[in-house]
Amino acid sequence: MQMPESSARILADKAKIVARLRKILPEESVIDNPVETKAYECDALAAYRCPPLAVVLPASTDETAAVLKACFEMGVPVVPRGAGTSLAGGALPTADSIILGVAKLTDVLEIDYDNRFIRVEAGRTNLSVTGAVETNGFFYAPDPSSQLACAIAGNIAMNSGGAHCLKYGVTTNNLLGVTMVTMEGEILEIGGAHLDSAGYDLLGLICGSEGQLGVVTEATLRILAKPEGARPVLIGFDSNVVAGACVSDIIRAGVLPVAIEFMDRPVIRAAENFTHAGYPDVEALLIIEVEGSEAEIKEQLDTIIKIARKHNPVELRESGSPEESATIWKGRKAAFGAMGQINDYMCLDGTIPVSQLPKVLRRITELSEQYGLDVGNVFHAGDGNMHPLILYDANKPGDLEKCEDMGADILKLCVEVGGCLTGEHGVGVEKRELMHVQYNEADLDIQMAVKDVFDPEWLLNPAKVFPLDASAERRA
Amino acid sequence: MRPDTEAELAELVKTASGPIEIIGGGTRKLGEHVEGVPLLTGGLSGITLYEPEALTLVAKAGTPLAEINALLAKNNQRLPFEPLDYRALQGSAGEPTIGGAVATNASGPRRISAGACRDSLIGVRFVDGMGRIIKNGGRVMKNVTGYDLVKLLAGSHGTLGILTEVSFKLLPAALATATVLVAEDETTAATTMARALGSPYDISGAGHIAGTTALRLEGLEGSVAYRSEALAALLSGKVGDFDWRALCDVQAFAGFEGDVWRFSVPPSQGPVLGAALRKLGAIDIIYDWAGGLVWALSPDGLDLRPALESGHGTVVRGTATPRFHPEPAPVAALASALRARFDPRGILNPGRMG
Ligand SMILES: Cc1cc2nc3c(=O)[nH]c(=O)nc-3n(C[C@H](O)[C@H](O)[C@H](O)COP(=O)(O)OP(=O)(O)OC[C@H]3O[C@@H](n4cnc5c(N)ncnc54)[C@H](O)[C@@H]3O)c2cc1C
Numbered sequence: 001m002q003m004p005e006s007s008a009r010i011l012a013d014k015a016k017i018v019a020r021l022r023k024i025l026p027e028e029s030v031i032d033n034p035v036e037t038k039a040y041e042c043d044a045l046a047a048y049r050c051p052p053l054a055v056v057l058p059a060s061t062d063e064t065a066a067v068l069k070a071c072f073e074m075g076v077p078v079v080p081r082g083a084g085t086s087l088a089g090g091a092l093p094t095a096d097s098i099i100l101g102v103a104k105l106t107d108v109l110e111i112d113y114d115n116r117f118i119r120v121e122a123g124r125t126n127l128s129v130t131g132a133v134e135t136n137g138f139f140y141a142p143d144p145s146s147q148l149a150c151a152i153a154g155n156i157a158m159n160s161g162g163a164h165c166l167k168y169g170v171t172t173n174n175l176l177g178v179t180m181v182t183m184e185g186e187i188l189e190i191g192g193a194h195l196d197s198a199g200y201d202l203l204g205l206i207c208g209s210e211g212q213l214g215v216v217t218e219a220t221l222r223i224l225a226k227p228e229g230a231r232p233v234l235i236g237f238d239s240n241v242v243a244g245a246c247v248s249d250i251i252r253a254g255v256l257p258v259a260i261e262f263m264d265r266p267v268i269r270a271a272e273n274f275t276h277a278g279y280p281d282v283e284a285l286l287i288i289e290v291e292g293s294e295a296e297i298k299e300q301l302d303t304i305i306k307i308a309r310k311h312n313p314v315e316l317r318e319s320g321s322p323e324e325s326a327t328i329w330k331g332r333k334a335a336f337g338a339m340g341q342i343n344d345y346m347c348l349d350g351t352i353p354v355s356q357l358p359k360v361l362r363r364i365t366e367l368s369e370q371y372g373l374d375v376g377n378v379f380h381a382g383d384g385n386m387h388p389l390i391l392y393d394a395n396k397p398g399d400l401e402k403c404e405d406m407g408a409d410i411l412k413l414c415v416e417v418g419g420c421l422t423g424e425h426g427v428g429v430e431k432r433e434l435m436h437v438q439y440n441e442a443d444l445d446i447q448m449a450v451k452d453v454f455d456p457e458w459l460l461n462p463a464k465v466f467p468l469d470a471s472a473e474r475r476a
Numbered sequence: 477m478r479p480d481t482e483a484e485l486a487e488l489v490k491t492a493s494g495p496i497e498i499i500g501g502g503t504r505k506l507g508e509h510v511e512g513v514p515l516l517t518g519g520l521s522g523i524t525l526y527e528p529e530a531l532t533l534v535a536k537a538g539t540p541l542a543e544i545n546a547l548l549a550k551n552n553q554r555l556p557f558e559p560l561d562y563r564a565l566q567g568s569a570g571e572p573t574i575g576g577a578v579a580t581n582a583s584g585p586r587r588i589s590a591g592a593c594r595d596s597l598i599g600v601r602f603v604d605g606m607g608r609i610i611k612n613g614g615r616v617m618k619n620v621t622g623y624d625l626v627k628l629l630a631g632s633h634g635t636l637g638i639l640t641e642v643s644f645k646l647l648p649a650a651l652a653t654a655t656v657l658v659a660e661d662e663t664t665a666a667t668t669m670a671r672a673l674g675s676p677y678d679i680s681g682a683g684h685i686a687g688t689t690a691l692r693l694e695g696l697e698g699s700v701a702y703r704s705e706a707l708a709a710l711l712s713g714k715v716g717d718f719d720w721r722a723l724c725d726v727q728a729f730a731g732f733e734g735d736v737w738r739f740s741v742p743p744s745q746g747p748v749l750g751a752a753l754r755k756l757g758a759i760d761i762i763y764d765w766a767g768g769l770v771w772a773l774s775p776d777g778l779d780l781r782p783a784l785e786s787g788h789g790t791v792v793r794g795t796a797t798p799r800f801h802p803e804p805a806p807v808a809a810l811a812s813a814l815r816a817r818f819d820p821r822g823i824l825n826p827g828r829m830g
Contacts, residue, residue: 113674115670115743137674159624165618172627195740198800199800199811200636201594202807202810203627205625205627207624209623228676249529251531252551292676293703300699351617383617384618385618419616426620427621438622439621442608443622444622446608447623447625453813453814465623
């Protein structure tokens with residue numbers, strides 16, 4: 001992976017730049033000491049690291065605007081950062097950039113149950129948004145597995161999803177408004193407590209723009225009334241194809257579970273060894289969760305189980321209690337950690353049309369043999385969002401490159417069968433060069449033209465999303 | 477002009493020497509009048525892909541909505557967003573197309589649970605103002621690859637590009653539907669609807685018309701029976717019949733003279749706005765989206781926008797102007813800069829959005 005060469009001018013001007021930032025922000029909100037900036041050298045794509053020139057942590061929208069205006073005037077690139085859990089390198093700095101972290105922006109600004117929204121500062125963690133409303137029986141639906149740590153700012157930038165998005169949608173479907181500061185320091189209010197926009201859907205454009213159009217400082221989020229209950233069923237099959245067919249039949253029957261999770265044998269084994277959740281040793285495991293009152297749960301599960309039985313499952317276990325539900329979910333929730341116990345791993349997240357599942361899994365197995373790297377698959381089966389985990393050894397020279405090549409082959413395969421490079425993690429630096437696979441020159445050019453409009457100098461998170469050669473002229 | 481292929485359409489735009497008015501079914505007369513050569517999308521018609529087990533449909537932009545609805549109904553599925561049909565309200569004729577529904581982001585009562593058209597839309601192909609063919613998104617329901625121009629194109633009224641193909645995620649059709657009715661006047665309706673949406677009963681429609689608040693429940697049979705009874709008890713209402721199609725399409729204003737306005741506000745503000753609108757001279761008011769969508773019938777040419785505290789108002793029938801709500805200056809500047817990028821010559825439905 002390549003990053004553009006840092007600007008010698010900016011590196012030489014570091015003292016001047018930092019001094020100007022210190023005039024705007026309190027002392028402790030500007031970090032330039034190399035020991036401390038090191039904490040910001042990477043996100044969760046930890047294979048790539050580079051400490052930034054400095055880090056600023058504004059405590060308000062106005063401070064954010066002042067910092068951005070100054071950086072704009074000085075021509076210094078800015079990389080926005082939430083909690084740094086991006087798996088795509090979205091928050092990876094360059095040596096000549098300022099990290100603008102929203103970690104101090106964590107307040108709840110307004111809760112309105114009648115209009116079913118919460119307005120928060122963007123640095124607030126995903127889980128603590130639900131935490132602020134759950135005693136009143138409400139929740140914020142998008143639930144990335146990183147929800148304990150990741151910030152709403154990052155969720156908006158990446159348009160993050162979660163296990164329950166089959167029913168509730170992803171971030172963009174639950175976002176009502178933002179306060180956003182442009183690179184030039186202008187504060188924009190987009191959207192609000194009403195449900196649609198007067199003109200163009202700028203909110204929809206901003207969500208998922210990976211910190212390249214502006215810095216989001218506040219967000220209005222839709223909250224929903226919590227269902228009365230939820231319960232999973234675990235179903236094991238001795239074939240991926242049959243498991244896939246079972247999922248299709250369930251969807252065709254008109255039941256819409258809140259989650260359909262799929263694990264293949266390597267992940268099942270790893271999760272079982274790690275958590276002792278009691279998973280059977282099968283080729284494919286489905287965890288299907290439904291919601292509602294006791295009677296409704298039963299009605300839906302009965303339908304699902306009847307369909308599943310037609311496919312001769314090796315094991316079928318309906319949860320009978322909250323403890324059993326927790327046990328069923330335990331292995332799935334720990335799946336990434338469990339694979340991490342075995343070795344370093346790279347997590348992909350291409351999406352495929354669900355009809356292509358058997359073919360794609362077969363091809364992934366072949367690629368695994370060809371490259372000599374093990375792969376496990378965890379999968380949001382209802383929506384086709386795959387999570388192949390490729391195992392490699394970071395200490396073995398050449399292994400990371402081999403793993404990246406194999407990852408690229410898998411993502412190309414996802415696009416080839418009608419899917420896409422990334423379903424929820426974003427492009428960042430990781431999939432930047434693969435954008436050519438999914439989009440042609442005109443497709444990319446119009447997206448870059450959108451960035452031209454919001455950030456004409458290409459100073460905000462400039463080296464991300466677009467292939468470096470495609471964006472070179474604009475960044476120059 | 478009536479191209480039969482996307483390539484032909486692109487060529488027509490590339491070589492166009494002046495403004496183009498894009499016409500799908502011609503049933504949605506929204507926005508300002510456009511002076512331009514008519515370009516009909518009807519030649520770009522047909523369902524290109526339908527995978528019921530993946531809940532996915534892809535169709536060319538000129539495909540009649542009726543054709544899509546019929547195919548989906550056969551498979552017990554549907555477009556989640558319940559596109560509204562303007563024919564009765566606007567007295568327009570013709571067959572609504574899927575492209576027109578997308579270009580106007582036409583979304584009905586199910587907006588409050590399943591989202592708007594833009595939420596179900598997962599991919600677009602379009603021709604920009606230079607005649608370039610562009611795709612964004614795709615046919616899978618989770619996709620964050622690059623910027624989301626899909627949302628931007630939805631509701632852009634043909635001013636950023638001419639849609640040629642659109643993809644959707646679908647929902648299973650409801651196996652059962654019930655409505656809980658509460659007789660009350662509009663001053664208390666928002667509170668009733670807020671209580672319903674604050675309950676765990678998964679409401680898929682909430683409106684108020686002529687002294688009746690209506691709440692819709694959809695899903696499996698047993699579930700709907702359970703929830704409708706529980707909700708009726710909670711609200712002291714009763715289960716009864718309600719014409720959701722009529723509410724969706726604002727049919728109640730169809731036969732009457734006057735302008736029709738559409739306001740989008742925070743739901744609890746609905747009746748507050750309603751009262752202010754009546755004070756300004758509005759003749760009748762209908763509420764959808766739990767109070768967040770307010771339809772007003774008013775005497776010709778009256779400016780009702782001063783009644784708004786927040787949100788926005790659009791003129792959908794009659795003589796009042798401007799038809800689209802003026803945006804704050806910084807947002808309007810971004811919108812026109814975007815338009816200049818997508819359509820540098822300013823030939824696609826110029827002036828439609830003001
Ligand atoms: C163990 C693990 C599990 C995960 N599970 C999921 C999952 O289930 N679903 C999922 O979707 N993702 C998942 N992720 C990925 C990650 O958590 C999400 O992408 C998350 O939204 C990132 O949030 P963050 O606050 O950490 O953002 P960061 O990593 O700090 O930044 C992410 C991007 O957002 C931009 N950004 C940050 N703040 C702002 C701002 N204020 N304004 C504008 N742009 C900004 C950054 O520049 C960067 O491009 C997982 C990650 C890990 C490590």
